[in-house]
Amino acid sequence: MxxxxxxxxxxxxxxxxxxxxxxxxxxxxxxxxxxxxxxxxxxxxxxxxxxxxxxxxxxxxxxxxxxxxxxxxxxxxxxxxxxxxxxxxxxxxxxxxxxxxxxxxxxxxxxxxxxxxxxxxxxxxxxxxxxEIEKSLREMSDPRHAAKTVIDAGKARFQLVTGVSRIHRYGVFAAEEIPAGRLVIEYTGERVSRSEAVHRWNRRRTYLVKLDSYWRLDGSVGGSGAELLNHCCEPNTRLGVRQGRVWVISLRRILPGEELTLDYRFPKDSERIPCYCGAATCRGTLNAR
Ligand SMILES: [Zn+2]
Missing domain, CATH: 1.25.40.10 (Tetratricopeptide repeat domain)
Incomplete structure (x- = not known):
């Protein structure tokens, strides 16, 4: 010194x-x-x-x-x-x-x-x-895989379709205009306890969302199709709980053909998963910073 x-x-x-x-x-x-x-x-x-x-x-x-x-x-x-x-x-x-x-x-x-x-x-x-990209493409070329990517129209309030995403595998797209602040589709799945959710979570199975302080929904079992929403660091929807149900809610007007996206915000101290969403403000990870 x-x-x-x-x-x-x-x-x-x-x-x-x-x-x-x-x-x-x-x-x-x-x-x-x-x-x-x-x-x-x-x-x-x-x-x-x-x-x-x-x-x-x-x-x-x-x-x-x-x-x-x-x-x-x-x-x-x-x-x-x-x-x-x-x-x-x-x-x-x-x-x-x-x-x-x-x-x-x-x-x-x-x-x-x-x-x-x-x-x-x-x-x-x-x-x-x-x-990983090559493996996804191989899996997606299997028709049995594509059959799993469907939207439960009964749970959706707007017309939605699934399709090949620019972000990751399959995604959910608007088939009609969705105004801002609307309930778009209910997020459904098996109800599991918080500790069971921790046990089930891994980087290939990221369909667990919070219902309340105790319950989580595992969208990979009985999902409405909302679990197919991809992550984006500049999302156009968010999740919200209304009368004990989890909904995908539009954050802005979404035009027909646009992919619906969510900010997953995985815990910052859990395994870091890199992000390639392509948003100008991409933080480079699906984890919160
Ligand atoms: Zn990103």
Whole structure:
């Protein structure tokens, strides 16, 4: 710390505050690292970011300590699958360390190695996604599969049809105009307890919605077709409970031919599922942030 202090000509009168800020950044970093090591998927981000902010303001943006925090935050993003967020942080950390220590320094090698691990994980995820799309297409070419994707017209208040989605497999489309704020289709399914829902949930079976504090509906059993609604980060419908029933409610006017979408908002601490909805504000995950 003293080296940077001298470099930046910090006056003697500001030194106690400077030392205090450095201690605070170190405390935040250590706390973040503790949660990070425990596999906590939410807490480290804010702590690392706050440490980064403090270090930048007292040490300047190009200090080696900043690079260490950036590299830690990047490792956290890699752990939770946020590869796109991790990449620029590793690149910035490498650039800082090369400038401060030179290209042949051991710290540069450590961060380069971790950056390489990120690229490998990212490559594996990209190829897994390609395989998943191909598998979906194979399954969808089976007529028995298409037969399952039907709308129960008795549960719908507007004409809806199913069809091949641009987002994921099959989706639900408006066959007529739907004004904003209307009950569109009832979300039906087997009533299961909250704990049974936790037991049933997995990334391939995401048809569980909340009815009240105790009951959930599993749309994969006795679903009206509403369970086929795909996720979008800029949805045109939402779920709402009316007199003990779950409804899909239009958030805006929906035109004929438009796909109906919902924001799934999976818990932020559950398994992270990447999103490819294509919305301008796509947050990159089906989980809430
Ligand atoms: Zn999205």
């Amino acid at each position: 003293r080296r940077s202090e001298e470099m930046r000509g910090v006056r003697a009168s500001t030194r106690p505050e400077f030392a205090k800020a450095c201690r605070e950044a170190l405390r935040l970093n250590n706390l973040a690292a503790k949660y990070h090591a425990e596999g906590n998927a939410t807490r480290p981000e804010k702590l690392y970011r706050r440490a980064w902010e403090i270090q930048e303001s007292v040490l300047g943006p190009d200090d080696a300590a900043v690079a260490v925090t950036l590299s830690n935050l990047a490792a956290f993003y890699r752990m939770v699958g946020r590869f796109r967020d991790a990449r620029p942080l590793y690149e910035r950390a490498i650039s800082i360390l090369e400038t401060v220590h030179g290209a042949a320094h051991g710290d540069v090698a450590v961060v380069l190695f971790n950056y390489g691990e990120l690229l490998k994980a990212e490559a594996a995820a990209v190829q897994a996604r390609a395989k």
